[in-house]
Amino acid sequence: xxxxxxxxREIGKSFGEGDARxxxxxxxxLEAYFGEMLYIxxxxxxxxxxxxxVLSGVLRPDTGTVSVEGTDIWSLSPDQLAELRLHKxxxxxxxxxxxxxxxxxENVAIPMILKKQPWDxxxxxxREYLEVVGLTxxxxxxxxxxxxxxxxxxxxxxxxxxxxxxxxxxxxxxxxDGDTGHAIVTFVKNQILHEKRCVIVVTHDSxxxxxxxxxxxxxxxxxxxxxxxxxx
Amino acid sequence: MKGILKLAYKLLVSDKxxxxxxxVGITFAVFLMLQVTSTFIGMMKRAxxxxxxxxxxxxxxxxxxxxxxSAIGMPDYVLDAARSxxxxxxxxxxxxxNTLAKLNDGTYQPVTIVxxxxxxxxxxxxxxEGKIEDLYxxxxxxxxxxxxxxxxxxxxxxxxxxxxxxxxxxxxxADVASGGLFGTPTLYTTYNRALQYLPNPRFTISYxxxxxxxxxxxxxxxxxxxxxxxxxxxxxxFVDRTSNFYMWQTGLGINIxxxxxxxxxxxxxxxxxxxxxxxLENLDKFAALKAMxxxxxxxxxxxxxxxxxxxxxxxxxxxxxxxxxxxxxxxxLPSFASQMSFVNLGLGIFMVVVIAGVSSYFGVRRVLQIEPxxxxxx
Numbered sequence: 013x014x015x016x017x018x019x020x021r022e023i024g025k026s027f028g029e030g031d032a033r034x035x036x037x038x039x040x041x042l043e044a045y046f047g048e049m050l051y052i053x054x055x056x057x058x059x060x061x062x063x064x065x066v067l068s069g070v071l072r073p074d075t076g077t078v079s080v081e082g083t084d085i086w087s088l089s090p091d092q093l094a095e096l097r098l099h100k101x102x103x104x105x106x107x108x109x110x111x112x113x114x115x116x117x118e119n120v121a122i123p124m125i126l127k128k129q130p131w132d133x134x135x136x137x138x139r140e141y142l143e144v145v146g147l148t149x150x151x152x153x154x155x156x157x158x159x160x161x162x163x164x165x166x167x168x169x170x171x172x173x174x175x176x177x178x179x180x181x182x183x184x185x186x187x188x189d190g191d192t193g194h195a196i197v198t199f200v201k202n203q204i205l206h207e208k209r210c211v212i213v214v215t216h217d218s219x220x221x222x223x224x225x226x227x228x229x230x231x232x233x234x235x236x237x238x239x240x241x242x243x244x
Numbered sequence: 245m246k247g248i249l250k251l252a253y254k255l256l257v258s259d260k261x262x263x264x265x266x267x268v269g270i271t272f273a274v275f276l277m278l279q280v281t282s283t284f285i286g287m288m289k290r291a292x293x294x295x296x297x298x299x300x301x302x303x304x305x306x307x308x309x310x311x312x313x314s315a316i317g318m319p320d321y322v323l324d325a326a327r328s329x330x331x332x333x334x335x336x337x338x339x340x341x342n343t344l345a346k347l348n349d350g351t352y353q354p355v356t357i358v359x360x361x362x363x364x365x366x367x368x369x370x371x372x373e374g375k376i377e378d379l380y381x382x383x384x385x386x387x388x389x390x391x392x393x394x395x396x397x398x399x400x401x402x403x404x405x406x407x408x409x410x411x412x413x414x415x416x417x418a419d420v421a422s423g424g425l426f427g428t429p430t431l432y433t434t435y436n437r438a439l440q441y442l443p444n445p446r447f448t449i450s451y452x453x454x455x456x457x458x459x460x461x462x463x464x465x466x467x468x469x470x471x472x473x474x475x476x477x478x479x480x481x482f483v484d485r486t487s488n489f490y491m492w493q494t495g496l497g498i499n500i501x502x503x504x505x506x507x508x509x510x511x512x513x514x515x516x517x518x519x520x521x522x523x524l525e526n527l528d529k530f531a532a533l534k535a536m537x538x539x540x541x542x543x544x545x546x547x548x549x550x551x552x553x554x555x556x557x558x559x560x561x562x563x564x565x566x567x568x569x570x571x572x573x574x575x576x577l578p579s580f581a582s583q584m585s586f587v588n589l590g591l592g593i594f595m596v597v598v599i600a601g602v603s604s605y606f607g608v609r610r611v612l613q614i615e616p617x618x619x620x621x622x
Contacts, residue, residue, distance in 0.1 A: 061620050070535050071617035091539045098537025105619055109532035113258035114251075125247035126537050134247065174536070182620050 016079075017178050017210035018044040018067050023076035025062055036062040037073065038233040046177070047207040048225035049200070052214045058230040061182060064214045068101050068180045069093050081177065098126055102171030106183040108163045110155040116166050117142060117151040123174035141169040144203065161192035168200060178210045185217045197223045245545065248538070252546035253553060255526060262525075265518045266554045267561060270599060273511020274562025274592050275569075280503040281588035282570060284496070286581035290425035291490055292483040294340055294358070297420040298367030300453035302465065303482050304335075307475045310489040312482065313426070315340050317447030322474060326452045329468045331461025336361035337449040339438040342428065345396065346406040353395050356430045357407075359438025366453060369432060374401050374416025379434060386416040388430040390423035391579025407441045423579055508595050515558070516603040519551060523607030527614055535616035547607045548600075555600035559592060 025037040036059045044050045044067070052060045065071035067078060069085045078085050080100055085093060097103075102123070110119045120138035125131060142151050145165040147158075155163050164184060171179055181200070185193030197213070197220045205211050213224070221227060229237035257263050289296065294312045295303070304326055306316035326335040339359030344352045360367055360379075368376050369388060378384055387399055396405070403414045412431075424430055433441070439448055454476065456462050462478060469476035477485060491497030523530075530543055566584065573580040 062617075065617040065620050068535075070620070071615070091541075094534070094537050094539040096537075097535065101537075103532075103535055103619075105532065105535075107528075109528060109619055111255065111529055114254060118254070122251070122533070123536055125251055126533070126542070128245075129247065131247045131250050 015046055016043050017046050017081060018042075018212070019079045020063075020067060021077050023063070023066055023073045023078065025059075025066060025071070025073045025075075035233050037066070039076070040230075040233070040235050041076075042228060042235060044178070044210050044212055046210050047205070049205050049211045049213065049223060051221065051224040051227040052212065052230060053216055053218075053221070053227055054230035054236075055216060059233040060214045060216075060230045063230065064180055064182055064212065067212065068103065068178075069097050098123065098174065100177050102174045102176035102179045104164070104167045104171050104179065104181040104184055106186050108155070108167040108187075110163060110166055110170075112154055112156050114154070115152050116147065116155055116158065119155060119166055120169045120173050122170060127174070138169070138173060141173050142166070144172070145169045145199070159192075160187050160189075161196060164188060164192075164196050165199070168196070168204065172204060177208065178212065179204060181211065181213045181215075183215055183217075184213060185215060185220055190219050193217060194220055194223075245542070248542050248546055249549050252549045255529070255546075256522075256550040256553065259522065259525075262518060262522045263554070266515055266522070267558050269511055269514030269518060270555055270558025270596055271561040271565060272514070273507050273599065274559050274596060275565045276507030276510065277504050277595055278562060278566040278584060278588055278592050279569065279582070280500050280507065281591060282566065282582045282584045284500045285585050285588060286583040287425060287496070288483075288487045288490060289422050289583060290581050292486045293420070293422040293424045295479055295482050295486070296422045297369060298338060298358075298453065299421075300338075300367060300451075300455070300479065302454035302456060302462065302476055302478055304452035304454060304469050304474055304476045305450075305482075307473070309475075309485075310493070311486040313340075313486075315450035317445050318449045318452065318474065319447045320449065322472065323449055323452050325472055326454055326469065329465055331457050331464050333455040333457045334364075335452050335454045336364055336366045337435055338367060338451050338453055339435050339448065340450045341438065341442050343407055343442050345412070345429075345431070347397055348403075348405065349397065354428045355396070355407075356424055356426075356428050357438050357442060358430060358432050359435040360432060361453075362434045362436050365434070369418035369420045371416045371418050374414075376416065378415035379432070381413075381415055383411050383413050384415040384433065384437075385412050386418050386432040387414050388418050388420050388423075388432070390420065390430070391577070392423060392427055392429040395427075396429045408443065410441045412441070423581075425581065427579060504591075508599070511595070512599050512602060515554070515599050516606070519554070519603040520606050520610075522550075523547065523610055527610065528619060530611045531614045531616050531619040534614065535619050540612055543611050544608050547604050547611060551600040551604035551607070555596040559596045562592065562596075563589065 021041050023037050023040045026033055026035040028034055052063055054060045066073045072086055117135050117138045120141050121134035124134035124137055139151050142148050145168055147165055150158055201223050227239045228235055292312050309316055323337050341357050345355045346352055399414045401414055405412050456465055466476045570582045
């Protein structure tokens with residue numbers, strides 16, 4: 013087995029108080045390894061997106077610890093945590109969250125701009141990432157002019173522009189038709205994933221389960237099932 | 245940080261509708277504020293036109309004088325006493341008063357008469373036509389070519405008129421630093437001719453103009469004048485006294501203040517709401533940036549730079565629009581009393597900084613509150 017990218021121990025998280033309190037995660041532990049494409053699946057409300065948020069350092073758990081490459085991320089200051097996210101973790105959001113008034117290339121350049129690269133240099137580099145995802149000709153168009161699949165690829169290119177060790181993808185196929193969704197995940201597995209990178213995908217789209225290295229199933233805030241790729 | 249600021253700039257200007265609304269709000273507020281304060285400054289300068297035009301360093305007057313236009317006659321001994329004060333280089337009388345001039349077409353026109361010291365003609369205006377010594381000629385007057393000049397039917401050298409059945413003749417056309425506030429043409433003559441032409445009360449000296457030997461003598465002169473029961477003011481003090489009178493004892497100041505505050509509120513309302521809406525609409529983008537690794541300081545800088553940039557552009561447009569309007573108005577109405585100064589330009593900057601600060605404060609608060617995980621919730 014490869015080295016551990018993320019290790020979560022006894023993660024607990026609830027929202028609200030009193031009668032309105034909802035427990036999203038109940039003492040969940042897991043590990044994600046470099047070189048694997050780990051799926052977290054489960055029905056809506058099972059806590060998988062909350063788990064992804066906690067693992068990627070954007071939501072503080074009530075209990076438990078999360079280590080990213082050996083660093084306990086929830087012991088870091090907010091600025092240190094932001095720095096860690098910037099350098100270690102790439103995000104592909106369910107709704108893409110592309111900036112509609114920037115060009116596609118400028119959208120992809122954002123992580124590099126956050127890393128203090130000069131604007132022109134970042135946009136130029138962004139074109140190379142767009143080439144990887146096959147969107148060179150769309151570089152100067154605003155995202156709204158692109159199809160859903162193309163926007164998803166732009167979001168992936170943007171995540172890759174941060175050169176992250178860990179790529180987290182939240183429902184990457186939710187806005188796409190079956191073929192496009194499968195193509196996107198295949199692309200990620202073949203082009204993005206490698207032995208020094210870990211990809212964590214939250215999804216309930218069973219059509220892409222065949223691309224997973226491992227699948228963790230969540231239900232009602234618990235991890236209920238772990239499989240090695242083949243889902244039954 | 246430059247990249248972040250450029251990102252902020254692009255997000256701002258690419259939303260053309262919001263950006264335009266922001267600019268309109270700030271431009272309108274700056275324009276309104278500058279317009280009312282410029283009018284006020286212009287009126288105040290004109291209210292002190294006599295002081296600016298005669299430009300004597302010190303003025304002795306009755307303590308009850310509230311403005312340059314409301315002189316109270318002083319007895320001749322005040323002039324003699326002033327001349328005997330140590331530290332006074334010289335002192336001369338000046339007369340200012342208003343009367344009606346009968347023009348060639350038989351109509352009457354109110355005029356302001358300034359009577360200069362016969363010996364020195366101290367405080368004489370710069371002549372555009374004619375020679376100042378011609379003022380010693382029979383019935384001689386010099387007319388000021390300002391916005392009110394056409395009311396005397398654009399007189400030339402040699403034009404005649406009547407004042408209280410006395411014949412007057414124009415011997416020169418002058419230029420002065422400032423036109424008067426009350427829309428009456430100004431005529432210069434000698435002190436004694438002014439007394440001869442205008443009906444006068446018992447005391448005739450409007451002001452005694454004093455040239456101190458040096459600045460250190462001014463307090464001593466003031467002290468000596470005070471012992472006589474009169475008051476001596478420097479030129480700036482007299483201008484301030486006049487301004488204070490109009491500002492606080494005529495209702496002008498409070499009205500101008502109300503209008504400036506209204507301009508501020510209008511600008512703040514439009515710009516504040518629009519900017520806050522702009523931030524709210526981009527909240528998911530800020531959350532995405534936060535999730536991707538932008539820290540709070542960078543997000544705050546983005547918002548402040550957007551607010552600051554809008555404020556500066558709006559300020560520039562407001563100043564430009566106000567200058568344009570004043571220029572256009574002066575082309576149509578030469579006596580239009582409006583003038584921009586560093587004071588109201590500075591006030592304008594202060595106002596837009598406050599508008600930008602308040603507008604961005606609520607946006608910054610909202611952005612700092614947003615949790616990056618919200619971006620996962622779609």
